[in-house]
Amino acid sequence: MTGVVLALAAVSFLLVTIFSSGYSAFWRTEIALTIEFDPKLMKVEPDATFDQLQQVNYLALFRKNLERAFPEVTARADRRELAQMFSESAPDLLREMVLADPGLVGARQVVSVLASSSVDMITKGNAPRDIDEARRVISDQQLRWLDRFDESGLLGSRFNSDFFTSGPSRSPELAGLGGAIAGSALLLLVTLLLSFPVGVAAAVYLEEYAPQNRLSEIIEVNINNLAAVPSIIFGLLGLAVVLNFFGLPRGTPLVGGIVLSLMTLPTIIIASRAALKAVPPSIRDGALAMGASPMQVMFHHVLPLAMPGMLTGTIIGLAQALGETAPLLMIGMFAFVADIPGSILDQASALPVQIYLWAESSERGYVELTAAAIMVILVFLVAMNLLAVLLRKKFERRW
Amino acid sequence: MNEKKVTNPALEVSDMQAYQDVAGEVAVEDARVSCRDVRVYYGDKQALFGINLDLGSNAVTALIGPSGCGKSTFLRCINRMNDTIPNCRVEGNIRLDNQDINDPNSDVVELRARVGMVFQKPNPFPKSIYDNVAYGPRIHALAESKDHLDSIVETALKKAGLWKEVADRLNSPGTGLSGGQQQRLCIARAISVQPEVILMDEPCSALDPIATARIEELIDELSENFTIAIVTHSMQQAARVSQRTAYFHLGNLIEVGDTEQIFTNPQQQLTEDYITGRFG
Ligand SMILES: Nc1ncnc2c1ncn2[C@@H]1O[C@H](COP(=O)(O)OP(=O)(O)O)[C@@H](O)[C@H]1O
Ligand SMILES: [Mg+2]
Numbered sequence: 001m002t003g004v005v006l007a008l009a010a011v012s013f014l015l016v017t018i019f020s021s022g023y024s025a026f027w028r029t030e031i032a033l034t035i036e037f038d039p040k041l042m043k044v045e046p047d048a049t050f051d052q053l054q055q056v057n058y059l060a061l062f063r064k065n066l067e068r069a070f071p072e073v074t075a076r077a078d079r080r081e082l083a084q085m086f087s088e089s090a091p092d093l094l095r096e097m098v099l100a101d102p103g104l105v106g107a108r109q110v111v112s113v114l115a116s117s118s119v120d121m122i123t124k125g126n127a128p129r130d131i132d133e134a135r136r137v138i139s140d141q142q143l144r145w146l147d148r149f150d151e152s153g154l155l156g157s158r159f160n161s162d163f164f165t166s167g168p169s170r171s172p173e174l175a176g177l178g179g180a181i182a183g184s185a186l187l188l189l190v191t192l193l194l195s196f197p198v199g200v201a202a203a204v205y206l207e208e209y210a211p212q213n214r215l216s217e218i219i220e221v222n223i224n225n226l227a228a229v230p231s232i233i234f235g236l237l238g239l240a241v242v243l244n245f246f247g248l249p250r251g252t253p254l255v256g257g258i259v260l261s262l263m264t265l266p267t268i269i270i271a272s273r274a275a276l277k278a279v280p281p282s283i284r285d286g287a288l289a290m291g292a293s294p295m296q297v298m299f300h301h302v303l304p305l306a307m308p309g310m311l312t313g314t315i316i317g318l319a320q321a322l323g324e325t326a327p328l329l330m331i332g333m334f335a336f337v338a339d340i341p342g343s344i345l346d347q348a349s350a351l352p353v354q355i356y357l358w359a360e361s362s363e364r365g366y367v368e369l370t371a372a373a374i375m376v377i378l379v380f381l382v383a384m385n386l387l388a389v390l391l392r393k394k395f396e397r398r399w
Numbered sequence: 400m401n402e403k404k405v406t407n408p409a410l411e412v413s414d415m416q417a418y419q420d421v422a423g424e425v426a427v428e429d430a431r432v433s434c435r436d437v438r439v440y441y442g443d444k445q446a447l448f449g450i451n452l453d454l455g456s457n458a459v460t461a462l463i464g465p466s467g468c469g470k471s472t473f474l475r476c477i478n479r480m481n482d483t484i485p486n487c488r489v490e491g492n493i494r495l496d497n498q499d500i501n502d503p504n505s506d507v508v509e510l511r512a513r514v515g516m517v518f519q520k521p522n523p524f525p526k527s528i529y530d531n532v533a534y535g536p537r538i539h540a541l542a543e544s545k546d547h548l549d550s551i552v553e554t555a556l557k558k559a560g561l562w563k564e565v566a567d568r569l570n571s572p573g574t575g576l577s578g579g580q581q582q583r584l585c586i587a588r589a590i591s592v593q594p595e596v597i598l599m600d601e602p603c604s605a606l607d608p609i610a611t612a613r614i615e616e617l618i619d620e621l622s623e624n625f626t627i628a629i630v631t632h633s634m635q636q637a638a639r640v641s642q643r644t645a646y647f648h649l650g651n652l653i654e655v656g657d658t659e660q661i662f663t664n665p666q667q668q669l670t671e672d673y674i675t676g677r678f679g
Contacts (some may be wrong), residue, residue: 021604036522163518171622224547226440228484272465276658280522282518282520282522283522283524283525284483285480285483285518286522286524286585286588287534288480288511289478289480289507289511289515289516289518289589290511290512290515290535290538290588290589290592291507291512291535291536291538291539291592292508292534293508294540300538301524305525319501
């Protein structure tokens with residue numbers, strides 16, 4: 001009883017900690033700036049072609065606009081500090097706007113520019129502001145500018161949808177989980193396609209056809225042992241066999257999926273065998289007595305009845321695979337891949353690996369990202385387990 | 400059933416052995432199934448010691464005897480369900496319409512289409528009522544069209560006396576029916592492929608008296624068209640539904656004869672002890 005209470009308390013403490021430090025990552029601070037798309041600053045004619053607009057130095061355009069907005073800031077160092085309050089993605093934002101609508105050239109428009117990670121932390125209260133300048137993430141001067149923005153109502157915040165779509169980045173305010181989510185999805189796809197058919201086939205063989213001899217006994221014991229092997233061993237196996245011997249491409253979802261399949265197989269086999277055992281013998285007898293062949297009994301009666309249990313085991317196995325990190329590190333799925341992987345042969349990252357990489361990063365901006373990524377992976381895990389429970393409930397009740 | 404003391408030393412299971420003399424005539428004139436010297440072994444353990452027995456065409460033969468005497472084992476020989484039990488070995492000669500069913504050339508699938516079985520506990524498939532009955536015709540490819548299949552299902556359900564109760568819910572699960580209805584569904588499933596013989600292993604032991612009476616009536620009707628062998632623990636049931644009764648004891652057939660004669664004038668002491676309820 002006390003044990004349960006303690007465990008529940010520990011879990012809720014964990015969840016509260018993660019949630020309180022992670023939820024802010026779903027919002028980003030923005031600063032509204034009036035940008036003048038002055039052809040002179042852009043060094044183009046007002047009727048410039050698309051190609052010419054692509055050549056424009058948007059960094060310069062952004063800097064010049066800042067200088068106009070803050071004419072009193074003249075020293076080089078001060079200007080740099082000012083620019084550093086904004087995300088380094090600002091020039092890209094301007095470029096996108098102009099290329100999407102060339103009519104902007106010559107116009108002026110209020111643009112919400114993403115604040116830099118340090119400013120973001122101060123506005124959200126993730127980093128302390130009322131401390132010594134040396135220990136604060138932004139300087140006194142930047143803090144004054146920030147307060148000025150705030151007073152003029154230029155500070156805003158928006159939902160951070162980029163978090164779910166963009167890849168990792170060296171700037172925390174730009175980094176997202178999109179690449180890791182895609183990588184994990186591809187990984188699970190490979191794992192599912194490999195381990196489900198093999199696991200079910202192995203379970204059917206062991207449960208229904210294997211002769212009762214020493215060999216099947218040894219196989220049985222070892223499948224149960226396999227479930228207890230530390231995952232890093234599977235990673236080593238993948239490194240030695242899949243990468244070095246078969247020469248499959250390093251750090252790809254294909255290789256990761258193969259390794260995770262090995263880990264998932266015991267779970268699927270054990271669950272599938274239990275599901276097969278649970279099919280009442282009277283149903284088999286009834287079908288056999290009707291003249292069904294053993295094959296027909298299998299496919300018409302036993303497999304359909306065992307399928308919900310097999311699927312439940314598979315989902316739980318996949319949920320385990322989703323959280324697995326060590327074997328993926330072994331086979332090189334930790335590379336910084338800015339692109340979102342499109343196929344199982346692309347270099348990719350995965351959710352838990354991304355969490356690990358962010359967690360060990362020294363930049364403080366990644367703290368909230370780490371917690372937010374943990375929230376995302378927890379949501380996926382809960383959803384998968386819920387699906388498994390629902391599946392079991394639904395088919396239990398039906399007949 | 401309340402436990403009864405074992406009074407006869409011959410009842411010790413360790414004494415299982417072949418008896419020599421069978422009272423009554425094992426052969427009948429119009430035999431559909433004819434068994435000679437049937438011996439069954441479960442591994443090293445022998446369960447049947449040379450059974451000779453005929454099942455007459457379109458007649459009901461009741462198999463009675465104390466638990467563990469081999470009635471089910473004998474029944475399973477006739478549709479070769481013993482083949483599905485590992486370590487089980489059947490010897491001897493069993494003929495269906497004068498064909499050896501254990502002949503290496505004979506097809507067990509065809510045999511089971513000709514010899515249907517109804518089990519002790521109703522075991523409808525976890526499928527719809529319709530699919531339960533249509534399963535046999537489907538796997539044996541008996542129906543030429545959907546309409547034909549519909550009519551096969553309807554006929555079987557009518558013969559099993561279930562049609563009126565389920566006609567309007569053929570697509571609901573067979574497992575949702577009451578116990579008695581489930582057992583009649585299993586009978587409909589068995590007769591859907593028009594077998595010659597139906598084997599029933601204590602078909603009423605899981606049912607209440609009303610459902611039991613319903614099945615007994617049904618067995619009577621079915622005996623016009625089918626050869627039936629029924630295992631039962633109820634003397635009254637054997638007396639009500641069967642024309643011939645065979646008494647099994649510890650793996651041996653002790654006595655066989657007209658049902659009336661067996662119950663009024665048994666020839667063997669063991670038979671008399673059993674039907675008078677001295678053990679059971
Ligand atoms: N699958 C089996 N494996 C081993 N022994 C069995 C098996 N089925 C039945 N037996 C044995 O064979 C004998 C006859 O059993 P059974 O035919 O089920 O008797 P009954 O149906 O008359 O009660 C019993 O001694 C029983 O223990
Ligand atoms: Mg029995």
